[in-house]
Amino acid sequence: MELLLLAVLCLHILKTEAVVGHWCYRSQKCELPQCKGPAQWHQLHEACRGERQSPVNIVTRNVQLDRRLQPLSFEGYGVRGSARWDLQNNGHTVKVALDASPKIGGGGLERKYKAVEFHFHWGVLGEQQNIPGSEHSIDGEKYPMEFHIVHIREDVSDVTEAKKTKDGLAVLAFFVKADKKNENYETLLNELKNIKYKGQSATVDPVPLSSLLPAEEDLGRYYRYQGSLTTPDCHQDVIWTVFETPVELSQGQLSQFAELHFDGNNSTPMMENFRPVQPLNTRTVLWSGAGTALPTAQLLLLALALTCTLSSLSR
Numbered sequence: 386m387e388l389l390l391l392a393v394l395c396l397h398i399l400k401t402e403a404v405v406g407h408w409c410y411r412s413q414k415c416e417l418p419q420c421k422g423p424a425q426w427h428q429l430h431e432a433c434r435g436e437r438q439s440p441v442n443i444v445t446r447n448v449q450l451d452r453r454l455q456p457l458s459f460e461g462y463g464v465r466g467s468a469r470w471d472l473q474n475n476g477h478t479v480k481v482a483l484d485a486s487p488k489i490g491g492g493g494l495e496r497k498y499k500a501v502e503f504h505f506h507w508g509v510l511g512e513q514q515n516i517p518g519s520e521h522s523i524d525g526e527k528y529p530m531e532f533h534i535v536h537i538r539e540d541v542s543d544v545t546e547a548k549k550t551k552d553g554l555a556v557l558a559f560f561v562k563a564d565k566k567n568e569n570y571e572t573l574l575n576e577l578k579n580i581k582y583k584g585q586s587a588t589v590d591p592v593p594l595s596s597l598l599p600a601e602e603d604l605g606r607y608y609r610y611q612g613s614l615t616t617p618d619c620h621q622d623v624i625w626t627v628f629e630t631p632v633e634l635s636q637g638q639l640s641q642f643a644e645l646h647f648d649g650n651n652s653t654p655m656m657e658n659f660r661p662v663q664p665l666n667t668r669t670v671l672w673s674g675a676g677t678a679l680p681t682a683q684l685l686l687l688a689l690a691l692t693c694t695l696s697s698l699s700r
Contacts (some may be wrong), residue, residue, distance in 0.1 A: 407420050408420065408426055409647075412658070416647075416653045417653075426619060429617055429618075432613065433617060433618075435619065435621050436666050437622075438612065438664070439615050439625060440521040440612070440660060441610065441612065441662055442523075443524070444524060444670075448608060448670045448672040449672065451493065451672065451673065452674070454607070454609055455605075456673075457490065457604065458489065458492070459595060459604075461487040462598075464486070464593060465591055465593050466483075468484050469588040470483070470589050470590075472589050473586040474581070474583055474646075475583070476584070477658060479504060480503075480504045481502060481503050487500040489557070492607075499537060499538075499539045500536050501537055501544065502535050503534040504533055505532055505642070506520050507529060507658065508527075509643075510642050515636075518657055518658070519561070520660055521662070522662060528562050528631055533557070534556065534594070536557070537553060548620050551622065552624060554623045555626070558628065559599070559632050561632045562631040562633060563634065564633035564635065565635060567634050569597055570638060572592060573589055577645060581645055582648065582652070583648045583649060598632065603629075603630035604630070606629040607627060608670050609624070609625065609626055610627075610671065
């Protein structure tokens with residue numbers, strides 16, 4: 386009996402030591418109380434309490450219209466690559482490594498950027514319970530999920546080198562909402578059951594990146610600001626492009642992410658893997674506008690029109 390207690394104690398000590406200095410999300414703190422949650426990330430990386438951190442809450446009445454933010458060019462996004470995608474549960478999210486051939490340019494960017502990976506952040510996505518889990522929010526409202534495509538400057542070799550270069554990283558962010566089934570995601574989602582636990586990986590047939598995005602005509606409306614990575618090391622000097630139009634997945638498709646775990650068997654289910662919004666501080670969020678009125682302004686114009694109509698009818 387004493388040997389059994391000693392073994393349990395040793396396992397507990399080893400598990401505790403393993404998470405000291407390890408960052409985690411708030412949803413993991415119950416199982417791993419010693420890990421560093423978002424409020425403590427700065428203890429591991431000082432940049433995590435910098436002045437230009439992400440994500441942020443985008444207040445539409447405060448955004449600044451910038452006519453230079455024309456639609457981005459998506460080079461190679463419509464091409465199905467030849468190499469299979471590596472899909473991995475890295476203990477924080479579902480990550481898909483790319484071959485760096487798709488690129489973005491234009492849209493106010495000073496250079497081209499090549500895509501190197503994409504991943505997801507979500508809340509609670511069960512059939513019976515749903516808690517929004519997007520990282521960014523619009524006027525305080527969040528979506529069930531957020532989809533990030535990470536790009537690096539085309540003249541650098543990897544993310545490590547990109548972090549050493551001015552404007553080295555650019556991330557495209559897409560909200561994901563529960564709506565109709567999206568067949569373009571089926572190949573990817575069907576493999577989630579094979580990467581339930583940390584460290585597991587699978588390969589899937591590639592699809593054109595453009596097929597995972599909203600329709601091309603909806604990509605002209607977006608927000609732009611200077612921020613950071615939303616996970617440690619919280620590297621600043623990241624150009625964020627947050628699109629207005631969300632990706633659509635069915636509730637059943639969203640619920641497939643609920644099968645994942647942060648660690649091994651019987652570990653905490655992977656949920657609420659998002660960083661809380663950070664202070665905007667002195668930054669300005671720009672808006673592409675796409676030649677239309679700001680969202681808040683549209684509502685004001687509609688209210689004004691209704692007032693005028695009602696006034697004329699009452700005369």
